[in-house]
Amino acid sequence: MPSEPLILGFDTSAAHCAAALLRGDQIMAERLELMKRGQAERLMVLLEEVLAEAGASWKDLTAIGVGVGPGNFTGIRIGVSAARGLALGLDIPAVGVDGFEARQADGTLAAIPAPREQVYAALPDQAPRLMPASEAAEAARGAGLSFAPEASPEGLAAAIARHAALRANDNPAAPAPLYMRAADAAPSRDVPPALIDG
Numbered sequence: 772m773p774s775e776p777l778i779l780g781f782d783t784s785a786a787h788c789a790a791a792l793l794r795g796d797q798i799m800a801e802r803l804e805l806m807k808r809g810q811a812e813r814l815m816v817l818l819e820e821v822l823a824e825a826g827a828s829w830k831d832l833t834a835i836g837v838g839v840g841p842g843n844f845t846g847i848r849i850g851v852s853a854a855r856g857l858a859l860g861l862d863i864p865a866v867g868v869d870g871f872e873a874r875q876a877d878g879t880l881a882a883i884p885a886p887r888e889q890v891y892a893a894l895p896d897q898a899p900r901l902m903p904a905s906e907a908a909e910a911a912r913g914a915g916l917s918f919a920p921e922a923s924p925e926g927l928a929a930a931i932a933r934h935a936a937l938r939a940n941d942n943p944a945a946p947a948p949l950y951m952r953a954a955d956a957a958p959s960r961d962v963p964p965a966l967i968d969g
Contacts, residue, residue, distance in 0.1 A: 836935025
């Protein structure tokens with residue numbers, strides 16, 4: 772009888788590194804480390820620690836799940852790049868899981884904090900979008916849903932791994948970042964960039 776699938780889920784879309792290892796329907800190991808920066812340096816070490824805690828290795832993995840946002844631009848790129856590279860190197864599928872799927876729960880409006888008193892929210896029967904937190908809170912009340920957006924909820928990586936397990940055998944497209952707002956940093960519009968002859 773073949774062994775149960777082993778799925779590594781992780782997320783760096785906010786001020787955290789989160790990782791979980793799922794075998795069948797059981798979470799074998801899970802970590803959530805809060806950090807404002809340093810995800811690029813910490814992620815691979817954290818993933819190795821999670822694998823070691825469960826007595827597994829990279830070659831045991833069946834698939835990878837990664838949080839694709841919305842959230843922090845740099846964090847999303849770190850996670851998605853790592854997932855795509857690992858999937859290529861290990862010859863296994865990588866599944867992108869958006870933050871709304873990973874946070875969905877009965878009776879709750881799936882929402883993710885955003886800058887300037889805004890949230891990314893998936894209102895019932897609407898496409899997810901960026902909106903003022905007050906608007907999302909009012910919509911949640913009107914729909915009889917609780918509203919408690921959290922950037923780094925417990926169980927985030929485990930939820931990503933579970934969603935990835937459901938889609939890993941469906942020939943998923945490579946994970947791609949889910950950006951729902953323009954970047955805060957942009958080149959100056961006043962002066963064109965200097966070109967360097969080399």
